[in-house]
Amino acid sequence: MQPLRHQSLRRKLILISLITTGLTLLLSNLAFMSLEYYLTRQDNQNKLAVLGQVIANRATAALTFSDTQVLQNNLGTLKADPNVVRGCIFDAEQRLLARYENHPSLHCPMNLQALQVSRDQFFSQLFPIYLDQQPIGTLYIESSRGALLERFNQFVMFSVIILAITVVLAILLANKLQEMVLRPMRELSNTLANIVKNKDYSIRAQKENADELGDLVDLFNGLLRTIEAENQSLKTSEERFRKLTALSPVGIFQIDPNQQLTYVNQRWHDIHMVPENDLSLQSWFDRIHPKDLPQLQKRWNRLMCDQESIAQELRLTRRDGSHTWVHLLASPLHNSNGDLLGFLGAVSDISELKAAQIQMENLAFYDPLTGLANRRLFKNRLEKSVKSVLRSGNSMALMFLDMDQFKRINDTLGHDAGDVLLKEVAARLTATVRENDTVSRIGGDEFTILLTDIHHTSDVLVVAEKILQALARPIRIKGQDIITTVSIGITLTPEDSTDANTLMKNADLAMYRAKEMGRNNFQFFSEDMNHNILEHLAIEKEIKEAISRQQFTLLFQPKVSLMDYSVTGVETLIRWEHPEKGIITPSRFIPVAEETGQILEIGAWVLEQSCRQVSSLIRDGILPATAKVAVNLSAKQFTDPKLVEQISNVLSVSAIPPACLELEITESTLMDDVEGAIATMQQIKKTGVSIAIDDFGTGYSSLAYIKRFPIDVLKVDRSFVMDIPDDSNDMAITAAVIAMAHKLSMDVVAEGVETQAQLDFLRNNHCDEGQGYLFSRPLSLGQLHQFMQETRQRHRQENSYSA
Numbered sequence: 001m002q003p004l005r006h007q008s009l010r011r012k013l014i015l016i017s018l019i020t021t022g023l024t025l026l027l028s029n030l031a032f033m034s035l036e037y038y039l040t041r042q043d044n045q046n047k048l049a050v051l052g053q054v055i056a057n058r059a060t061a062a063l064t065f066s067d068t069q070v071l072q073n074n075l076g077t078l079k080a081d082p083n084v085v086r087g088c089i090f091d092a093e094q095r096l097l098a099r100y101e102n103h104p105s106l107h108c109p110m111n112l113q114a115l116q117v118s119r120d121q122f123f124s125q126l127f128p129i130y131l132d133q134q135p136i137g138t139l140y141i142e143s144s145r146g147a148l149l150e151r152f153n154q155f156v157m158f159s160v161i162i163l164a165i166t167v168v169l170a171i172l173l174a175n176k177l178q179e180m181v182l183r184p185m186r187e188l189s190n191t192l193a194n195i196v197k198n199k200d201y202s203i204r205a206q207k208e209n210a211d212e213l214g215d216l217v218d219l220f221n222g223l224l225r226t227i228e229a230e231n232q233s234l235k236t237s238e239e240r241f242r243k244l245t246a247l248s249p250v251g252i253f254q255i256d257p258n259q260q261l262t263y264v265n266q267r268w269h270d271i272h273m274v275p276e277n278d279l280s281l282q283s284w285f286d287r288i289h290p291k292d293l294p295q296l297q298k299r300w301n302r303l304m305c306d307q308e309s310i311a312q313e314l315r316l317t318r319r320d321g322s323h324t325w326v327h328l329l330a331s332p333l334h335n336s337n338g339d340l341l342g343f344l345g346a347v348s349d350i351s352e353l354k355a356a357q358i359q360m361e362n363l364a365f366y367d368p369l370t371g372l373a374n375r376r377l378f379k380n381r382l383e384k385s386v387k388s389v390l391r392s393g394n395s396m397a398l399m400f401l402d403m404d405q406f407k408r409i410n411d412t413l414g415h416d417a418g419d420v421l422l423k424e425v426a427a428r429l430t431a432t433v434r435e436n437d438t439v440s441r442i443g444g445d446e447f448t449i450l451l452t453d454i455h456h457t458s459d460v461l462v463v464a465e466k467i468l469q470a471l472a473r474p475i476r477i478k479g480q481d482i483i484t485t486v487s488i489g490i491t492l493t494p495e496d497s498t499d500a501n502t503l504m505k506n507a508d509l510a511m512y513r514a515k516e517m518g519r520n521n522f523q524f525f526s527e528d529m530n531h532n533i534l535e536h537l538a539i540e541k542e543i544k545e546a547i548s549r550q551q552f553t554l555l556f557q558p559k560v561s562l563m564d565y566s567v568t569g570v571e572t573l574i575r576w577e578h579p580e581k582g583i584i585t586p587s588r589f590i591p592v593a594e595e596t597g598q599i600l601e602i603g604a605w606v607l608e609q610s611c612r613q614v615s616s617l618i619r620d621g622i623l624p625a626t627a628k629v630a631v632n633l634s635a636k637q638f639t640d641p642k643l644v645e646q647i648s649n650v651l652s653v654s655a656i657p658p659a660c661l662e663l664e665i666t667e668s669t670l671m672d673d674v675e676g677a678i679a680t681m682q683q684i685k686k687t688g689v690s691i692a693i694d695d696f697g698t699g700y701s702s703l704a705y706i707k708r709f710p711i712d713v714l715k716v717d718r719s720f721v722m723d724i725p726d727d728s729n730d731m732a733i734t735a736a737v738i739a740m741a742h743k744l745s746m747d748v749v750a751e752g753v754e755t756q757a758q759l760d761f762l763r764n765n766h767c768d769e770g771q772g773y774l775f776s777r778p779l780s781l782g783q784l785h786q787f788m789q790e791t792r793q794r795h796r797q798e799n800s801y802s803a
C-alpha cells in the first residue's frame, strides 16, 4: 500500500477496484481452466479405456486363432475416434499382428518392446488380452491430446475476453464509485477552502446524499454554525472591547510575552502625548520620572518573572516636557490552560487628583496664609525629630516665638496689614534658618522653629540672635515702616525632655519668661542653661571691650622648690576685672574666648605682659635670674601657625632670656594631633623656651607619647594632690608619675599644694617643685614684690638661726 500513499483518492479507488476485480476473475478462471483441463483429460482417458477394453475383448478369439484380418477389423473401429493416432495388437510373443495408424509419423513397431511412447502431445494405454485369464496378447492405443488442448485454448480465450470485459466494467464502476464518494468530499473541501479564503463562516456545504457522507456534511455544517456563532460573539465582544477602550478615560495597553507593546488605545496616546506610530516599551520607560523609575523597574521585573501585578503611582514626562501623575496597573494575561499570553495594563491620569491631594495636604498640614507648616505638621516633625535625636545622640532645639504687640498692629492697621506682617515675618524666619529646619505657624502670631543637628548651645544662640536681628529691620506696610519684635522661648532635647508635648510646654514657658524679661529677647527653658547661655553671651559681647579697655590683669602664683623652698618662678594667671561684675576667673571666660577665637588676642597679650613683667622683676632682682615664668597656652594658640614667630617676637621685645619662659600646654591639647604637637613643640624648643605639660593625669596621654614629647616639666594636676593623704590611689598615682617623669628627665611640679601632709608626701617622693595656697595664692605684681621680700627675709632668718 506504500506506493499508493501519495496517489489521489480517486486513483486509489480505481486501482483498488481493478486489482480486486482482476485478481478475483483471474484466480477463478485459473481454477476453472485447471478443472476443465483435468476433467477433459479424465474423460478422454476413460473413453480410451472403454474403447481399448471393447477391442481387447473382441480380439481374444481372433488372437487365439491368429486371425489378423479380424484383428485388423477390430482395430478399424478406432476410426470412430479421430483423436486415436495409432492402435497396435501384439501376440503373446509381442510380435505385431494388426495395426491402425492415423498419424503420418507414428507407426506400430514390429515388436512391442520397440514401442516408443511420446507423452508430450499424446496419451496412450496398454490393454492385455486374456484367454481364460491367460494373457495371449497386448493392445496398444495412443490418442492425441490435440482436441483437449484446443478445448483448453478456447476456454482460455473465453476467460481473457470475460476478464477484459470485467476490467472495463470495473473501471466504469470504480469511476462511478469514486464519483459518488469523492464528490461530496470535494464539495466539503471546496467549501472549507472558500471559508478560509473569505473568512466567511456563513457558507455551507451542499448535502446531496442521505448516506454517511450526507451525515458528514450535516456534521460539517453544524460545526460551521457553531464556529460562526462563536466568531460572531468574538467579533461582538472584540467590538465592544474596542469601543470600550476607545471611550475609556483610562489608557489601556497590551504587551506580549516578549515585552513588545502590541496594543494601546487612543487615551494612552493622549495621556503620553505621543504620536500613534510611537509604540515602544523602551521609549515608554524613558518617559518615567527618574525618581519613580527604580521602584517601577523592581516591580516590572517581578511582573515579568513572577507574574506579580503592579499598582503604582508615578510621574511621566510628556512630549512637551511637562510631568503628569499617572496610576499604573498591570497584570499578566493567561489563557484557559494557564499559558501566558502577555500582560494587560491601564494607565490613568491622576494629575488632577494629585493636585487636589496636594491641596488637601496643604490645607491639612500647611498654613494657607504663610505657606509654613501648621501645628499638626510641626507636631509630627517634632515627634520624628525627637526619635531621631534619641537614635543619633545629637541635640535639637525647639523655639517658640510670639510676636510682641501683634494685636495692636492688627487692630490699628487692619487685618490685611496684619496678614502682610505675618507673611513677611514668616519669610524672614524661613530665610534665617537652614533648609533642614522647620519653621511653622501654629497660631495667630505664634511661630515655632525646629533646629535639628545642634552640636553646641552656641549654635542655638546664633540662630536666636539672627532672628532678632532679621526682625529688627522695619517692614513697610501701607506706607508705614513697622518694627516688629518677637519673644523667643527655647528648649533643648534631650537635655530638657524627650517628650514632644513637654518640649512644647517648655518652649512656651520660656517664651513667657522672655516676655517678662521685656520682650525682644530669648530665654532658655533650663535655668542653669539660661544663666550659662546669657553669661556666655554677655562674656562674648563684653570680651572685646575688655581687651581695649584693659580690664585684664595678671596674677602670678609662685612656684617653690621642695628642696629648699626657694621661689623657682611664677605661673601667670589671668583675671578679668569687670567694672560691674567684679573679678571674673579664667574658667568663666577662657572657654568662651576659645570658642570665639578671641583667645588668640588675649593669649598674645598675656604672653607679652608676662614676659615684660617677669623680665623687669628679674632685672630688678625681685625674682632670681633663673626664675621661670610659666604662661598657659590654649589649644587654639598652640595650633596657631604664627605661635613660634610670636614667641620669638615676645622674647626680643620683652628682653627675657628664653630659659626664663615656660609654656604650659594641657595634656588634652597635645593629644588632639600628636604628630603636629611634636613638630610644634620641637620648633618651640628651638627658641630656647621650655615646655611644661599642664593638668597631667586628667587627659588620655599614653606613656608612649609622653616619651616622644620634648617636655621639660610635668605638672601633676591638683585633683591628684588634693586628696593626699586620704586617697591611697591618688598617692600611688602621684608617686608613680613623679618617678616616671624623673626617668624621662623631666622636673615635676605639684599643683594645688594646700597642706603640710601633701607637702610631706611630695617631698618624700622627691617631687621637685610645688605650687599652691600652702606657699602662696596667685598674687598681683605688688603682692608678689611683698611675697618675695618676705620670703627672702624668712630665708635670711632661717639661715642666721641655722648659722
Ligand SMILES: Nc1nc2c(ncn2[C@@H]2O[C@@H]3COP(=O)(O)O[C@H]4[C@@H](O)[C@H](n5cnc6c(=O)[nH]c(N)nc65)O[C@@H]4COP(=O)(O)O[C@H]3[C@H]2O)c(=O)[nH]1
Binding pocket: 557, 572, 573, 574, 585, 586, 587, 590, 603, 606, 632, 633, 634, 664, 694, 695, 718, 751, 752, 753, 754, 771, 772, 773, 774, 778
Ligand atoms: N583650689 C586651689 N586652687 C589653686 C591652688 N593653687 C593654685 N590654684 C588655682 O589653680 C589654677 C592653676 O592653673 P592652671 O591649672 O593652669 O589652670 C588655669 C589655666 O588652665 C587657665 N588660665 C589661667 N590663666 C590663663 C591664661 O592666661 N591663658 C590661658 N590660656 N589659660 C589660663 O585657667 C585655669 C584656672 O585658673 P585660675 O582660676 O587662676 O586657677 C589657677 C589657680 O588659682 C590651690 O592650692 N588650691
